[in-house]
Amino acid sequence: MSRTALWFRSLLLPDGWADGVRLVIVDGRIETLMKDAPAEAGDERHQIGLPGLPNLHSHAFQRGMAGLTEQRGNTTDSFWTWREAMYRFVDHMGPDEVEAIAAQAFLEMLESGFTRVGEFHYVHHDASGAPYTNIAELAARTAAAASETGIALTLLPVFYLHAGFGGLPAAPGQRRFINDIDRYARLIEAGRAAVSSLPGAVVGIAPHSLRAATPEEITTILPLAQGGPVHIHVAEQVKEVEDCLGWSGQRPVELLLDRLPVDERWCLVHATHVTEAESNGIVARGATAGLCPITEANLGDGLFPAQSFLERGGRFGVGSDSNVLIDAAEELRLLEYGQRLSLRTRNALARPSTPSVGRSLFDAALAGGAQALGVSSTLAVGQPADLVSLKADDTALAHRHHDRWLDGWIFSGGRQTVDCVWRAGTKLVNGGRHIHREAIGKRYRQALQKVLQAS
């Protein structure tokens, strides 16, 4: 049995900020939670505590190509030319590289304040497109990276079968992603085995997109989720909307809502290009919008109408997606700034009852992210102790209090403002640095050298 006691001068609890909070954590879970309590001898003391944020959408391997696609090419650069570069990067990763790159990405997520990742995992097979002996080899490598770094994992093995709407045959660059329905069922089963020793792991399913999976195929694979999360990329690019209209006469979100049983278990990743009716539909079903503001900006996707979606009660979480830059605070900041720039307003995403934009964004991304990843986000007795402390001496937080700490962290601080991070009571980040930062960073550099030399 492991037992630790933490004391926070202030901690953000489900019903708001509390001062003098003493947590006793036994085997990773909160056993007692006392407010207005003095610190006791032996308690580890911190100033400002928050629940850890979920990162609802990641392709960990893409961390390895961060910054390498920022050069203008011969053709007009777009999401689609970026995707070609990404496919070339994929060609040169073996299992060791997949694991090493994922570990680096997960480490940086933890350092920025994320304590769980939804890994939308679609590179399944070897470089020739043949399954590994263990069909879930790369899922197992992802689980190993989660285990080494300590981040909680919601594994979302991806179903991918086609190159475009209407069941087009897959392209050669997609050969490592492809499974028919039967093999996907085996992949899910092997994926469950791969995460079985990882505490708190969740498995869901992820039809890649309406480009890569037909509505009929999605209907067939749905039971494999066994009540767990269902994630799908949708309506990210204008071309995608046009192609979907051309094929079906419906827009992607419209088609999804019309043809599939979208509900609270579903996470619609991006959902960038939605009409008011589609946005209302997502709200009515209780699904989450999986917003990835840094990646969506990097790839030139467009802007999700977040303000009107939230006003109508929409739920969202944030994801680091391509991992071009990993920073929980910056995802929230950019989400707000996109709305300010397009609507020419300020404080666009504050809840009516909560003037603080930082607090509004944080609460919403915490609840929506947890829903999308199939877990509870509540810091309460019986729940895992997933916690973040901020550096009270960071100038971004100077002479601020409670919600203004969140505003300070999100709008004028960032990753450097994070002090310590605990997942299930284990302290993984101390003074802003992950406990295995050196070793994981070294292995990451070696892995990248190998991948980049080959490409």
Ligand code: NGQ
């Ligand atoms: C992905 N990423 O699967 O990594 C996608 C690109 C696609 C984003 N959509 C590939 N951000 O959508 O076809």
Ligand code: ZN
């Ligand atoms: Zn994605």
